[in-house]
Amino acid sequence: MPVASLPPHRRVPKTPARVRGARRALARLTALCAAVIVGAGMLAVPAQAEPTVEEIEAQIEKQWRQLEPTIEQYNKVRSELRVNRKKSDDLAKKIEPLQLESELALNRIGELASRYYIIGPSYELGAVLVNSRPGQLGEQLTLLDRVATEQRRQIEDVLAVQARFNTQKEKLDTLVTTQVKQEKDLANRRKKIEGEIKTLRASMPKTTVQTANCPTINGVVNAAARTAIRTACAQIGKPYVFGSTGPNSFDCSGLTQYAYRAAGISLTHFTGAQWNEGRAIPRNEARPGDLVFFRSDLSHVGIYLGNDKMVHAARAGVPVNVSSINTMPVAGFRRPG
Structure with missing residues (x-):
């Protein structure tokens, strides 16, 4: 059966070959651009x-x-x-005899009060009047007055001792209260520091740190400085541990304290105190053995060796070593002793 042909207005015109080829080229170009864009986006995020x-x-x-x-x-x-604990111990020792003295004075007054309660003061006065002889009455009245004055003095002494006792006790109580707060603050601070140091150590690469021995010291060095340098240099290679003063580990002020203790010079385990425990020395006059401090807050200290070198307990993860003083801003020099 023959197929009916479509009316002229319903026929689909044929797409020319040239147009079809252009469309295919455009599609390929679009795909290529998309790939380039995606690739560029991937290149924009480099690997970490x-x-x-x-x-x-x-x-x-x-x-x-x-x-x-x-x-x-x-x-x-x-x-x-x-220091405060030592003060507390000293006050406790002072309070013991004060308390005993106070108790003895109170006992004397108690005995005197009991006697007057029983026999009354008129008994002594009557005895003076009855037994007095001419010319002695005045002396006996004076004696009686002295007895009364002594009684008043004893009472005043008791009150004075009690006042001293109470003053000392108040000081001790205040000191103990302060110390309890300091201990709590110290415990919290220590916990915080230990946590921060633990974090630091966890991020440290496993490397070997080479430490140089102390160089030969030339120039003017007194006996104390010589001993301190020798002692500090003997600690090279030992680990840094905060709050430690040796002999197996050190922090920065712990090492300087340890070294100068061997030389018979006492330093406080705190850089700020050590700054005030020595004589200020200009940098151009610094000699081996002087303490060299760093940063405006004096948060680090080492023992100067001359030629811009020092021996110091550097930081967690780095042992006691010799290094240049020019790696940190120098705050100044101090000469102990």
Whole structure:
């Protein structure tokens, strides 16, 4: 059966071959552009590179500069607490005899009060009047007055002793209250520091740190400085542990304290105190053995060796070593003794 042909207005015109080819080229071009865009987007997000050892060390050093002042503040509080505890012990020793003296005086007054309650003061006065002889009455009345004056003096002594006792007791109570608060603050601060140091250590790369021995010291060095230098240099390679004063580990002010203790010079385990425990020395006059302090907050200290070198307990993860003083801003020099 023959197929009926469509009317002229319903016929679909044929697409010319040239147009069809252009469309296919455009589709391929669009796909290619999309691939380029996607590829460019992928190239714009580079792979995350692992940090180098130097970058990790720089980050640790930055964190350490923030942490070290906290550690030295911890040392300050602990040093003050040690002093306050000694004061508390001294006050307790003073209070014991005061308390005993107060009790004895009160017993004397108690005995006197009991006697007058039983026989009354008129008994003594009557005895003086009845037994007095001419010319002796005045002396006996004076004696009686002296007895009364002595009684008043005893009462005043008791009150004075009690006042001294109460004053000392108030000081002790205030001191104990302060110490309890300091201990709580210290415990919280120590916990915070330990957590920060633990974080630092966890991020440290496993590397071997080479430490140089102390160089030969030339120039004017007194006996105390010589002993301190020799002692500090003997600690090279030992670990940094905050709050430690040796002999197996040190922090910065703990090492200087340990070294100068061997030389017979006492230093407080706190950089701020050590700054005030020595004589100020200009940098151009610094000699081996002087203490060299760093940063405006005096948060680090080492023992100067001359030629811009020092021996110091650097930081967590780095043992006691010899290094340049020019790696940190120098605050000044102090000469102990």
